[in-house]
Amino acid sequence: MTPRLAVAALIAISALFRIVAASNLGLGNDEAYHFLYALHPALSYFDHPPMLAWVETLGLSGSPDLYSALALRAGFVALFAGSTYLMARIAGRWFGGWAGFYAALALNLTGYYGLAVGTFALPDGPLLFFWLLTIDRIDLALERPDRLRLWAAVGLVWGLAMLSKYHAVFLPAGTVLYLALRPGRRRLLLHPGPYLAVALGLIVFSPVIIWNVNNGWASFAFQGSRAVGGFRLRPDCLLGAIAAQAAYLFPWIWVMLIAVGWRLIAGWKDRDDEHERLALCLCVAPLGVFTAVACTRSVLPHWGLIGIVPLFPSLGRVLADRAIALPTQSRRRLALAAGFSVVVLAITLTEARTGWVQRSGLLTAKTDPTADGYGWDQVADRLEGLGVLDDPRTFIFTRNWFQSAQIAHATRLRRPVVCYNMGDARGFAFWSDPAEWVGRDGVMVMIDDDYTPFAFYEHFFKSCQPLDDFQVVRAGVPLRRVRVFRLNEQIAAVPYRYTREQALERDRLKEQLSEFLRDDPSPPQIGRRPAATRVD
Numbered sequence: 001m002t003p004r005l006a007v008a009a010l011i012a013i014s015a016l017f018r019i020v021a022a023s024n025l026g027l028g029n030d031e032a033y034h035f036l037y038a039l040h041p042a043l044s045y046f047d048h049p050p051m052l053a054w055v056e057t058l059g060l061s062g063s064p065d066l067y068s069a070l071a072l073r074a075g076f077v078a079l080f081a082g083s084t085y086l087m088a089r090i091a092g093r094w095f096g097g098w099a100g101f102y103a104a105l106a107l108n109l110t111g112y113y114g115l116a117v118g119t120f121a122l123p124d125g126p127l128l129f130f131w132l133l134t135i136d137r138i139d140l141a142l143e144r145p146d147r148l149r150l151w152a153a154v155g156l157v158w159g160l161a162m163l164s165k166y167h168a169v170f171l172p173a174g175t176v177l178y179l180a181l182r183p184g185r186r187r188l189l190l191h192p193g194p195y196l197a198v199a200l201g202l203i204v205f206s207p208v209i210i211w212n213v214n215n216g217w218a219s220f221a222f223q224g225s226r227a228v229g230g231f232r233l234r235p236d237c238l239l240g241a242i243a244a245q246a247a248y249l250f251p252w253i254w255v256m257l258i259a260v261g262w263r264l265i266a267g268w269k270d271r272d273d274e275h276e277r278l279a280l281c282l283c284v285a286p287l288g289v290f291t292a293v294a295c296t297r298s299v300l301p302h303w304g305l306i307g308i309v310p311l312f313p314s315l316g317r318v319l320a321d322r323a324i325a326l327p328t329q330s331r332r333r334l335a336l337a338a339g340f341s342v343v344v345l346a347i348t349l350t351e352a353r354t355g356w357v358q359r360s361g362l363l364t365a366k367t368d369p370t371a372d373g374y375g376w377d378q379v380a381d382r383l384e385g386l387g388v389l390d391d392p393r394t395f396i397f398t399r400n401w402f403q404s405a406q407i408a409h410a411t412r413l414r415r416p417v418v419c420y421n422m423g424d425a426r427g428f429a430f431w432s433d434p435a436e437w438v439g440r441d442g443v444m445v446m447i448d449d450d451y452t453p454f455a456f457y458e459h460f461f462k463s464c465q466p467l468d469d470f471q472v473v474r475a476g477v478p479l480r481r482v483r484v485f486r487l488n489e490q491i492a493a494v495p496y497r498y499t500r501e502q503a504l505e506r507d508r509l510k511e512q513l514s515e516f517l518r519d520d521p522s523p524p525q526i527g528r529r530p531a532a533t534r535v536d
Helices: 003-024 029-039 051-061 069-095 097-108 111-117 124-143 148-162 166-181 186-190 192-214 218-226 235-249 251-266 274-294 305-325 327-354 376-385 401-410 454-458 500-517
Strands: 394-398 417-419 441-447 461-474 477-490
Touching (some): 003 069, 029 069, 051 069, 069 111, 069 124, 069 274, 069 305, 097 305, 111 305, 124 166, 124 305, 148 166, 148 192, 166 192, 166 305, 186 192, 192 218, 235 274, 251 274, 274 305, 376 401, 376 441, 376 461, 394 401, 401 417, 401 441, 454 477
Parallel strands (some): 394 417, 394 441
Antiparallel strands (some): 461 477
């Protein structure tokens, strides 16, 4: 078999596994929320640039069922097939065809990229594809730096990467670092090509800039604030971030990537291969920034993972050389790694349907990652039975953005769904006006033990009527408690939008909230009707 046929077989087989997973797993919390992006077309969004919504829309537009999980994820499965091809192409150009195959195989056998990004509706899917495509174009432009057409292509695909996730800002940073460190390349910093690429990339990215200008720079401020920690060193956070990244990539692949990176650093001066120097420079900025952030605060494990992707071609070369030197041992190790991924996928699929791991006591409802996507149809059925979904006077709300998103998807938006959280309404703050709900009846869905006092919500309505209290169950095991209340005739707007005026109103209401916190936060029980309350 040739390397090209091996890559084609890898793409086909791995895509089949992902289609099975995409068809049988409920939407994760982020996915249910991202689904709402596609229903609210905009230049950009509070959490992420718009590429995520565009990929979702392409998948949904080809399906007769707007609420199909497979249709929502189809574009992301296709993009990962493209990412697999690009990884094989880049590593193959640098180190030969079999190095390309092994680099692509290693990417597919990681936990986060191979199982999650390649299947689910997450912004890292488009980011990975356009990140690799940008590296591919940069490599070609560096080979023929006087061809402005090649630099223009760099700019266009980098702009698409920026439309996928803000992490793409590290690509030009890494390229400039490479040009500055290599004496033979420094003259390119005076060449018009790189500047043309940046200019075109910013033009492609301009919808996000326009959206932020019109919305008080809300997205940039939100994402920037997530990277700002305190000034106290937190070794526990740093060690936790490193361990989590190793777990996300699977330790055996993570260890090999770290070894490859260390070898490239140690051999920087003596190494003849400019491709590996470029790859190392592209790693420095994202890994350095997110490692620094992790020194002072907790970070999500996947934030910095894109920075390690440029090392996969070198890993592919190592694996290809090992396959020649130790063929039997290499085949055995790769078979074990592939088998582990298949077993993880099988456990995930069966756990999502039956909850057998939770029943065994190894996981709880809070630690089981498959629990997030299960049982929202039960919530929708109870709301249907209560007559909520057919009542034009009502809207549904929770205090949590992903709970609101899950209910919106499960109920197929038969009633409007909002998020009443003054501090963190996410995209819901831009998808409706707070005044729109005044005079209407709100159906509040409370999941488990909500830590915001019930009386604070009740404060915005004339009266309250408890409707239901039940458990979402999977194979007879409770997953979450759900309580439903009808709050009659909203009398004041809840200030959940990101505006100066509503910020002032939120500050006033937060003072009132602190008073409610000192009182009994328990909601009324089913069958007991509390006295009406009003906003002053």
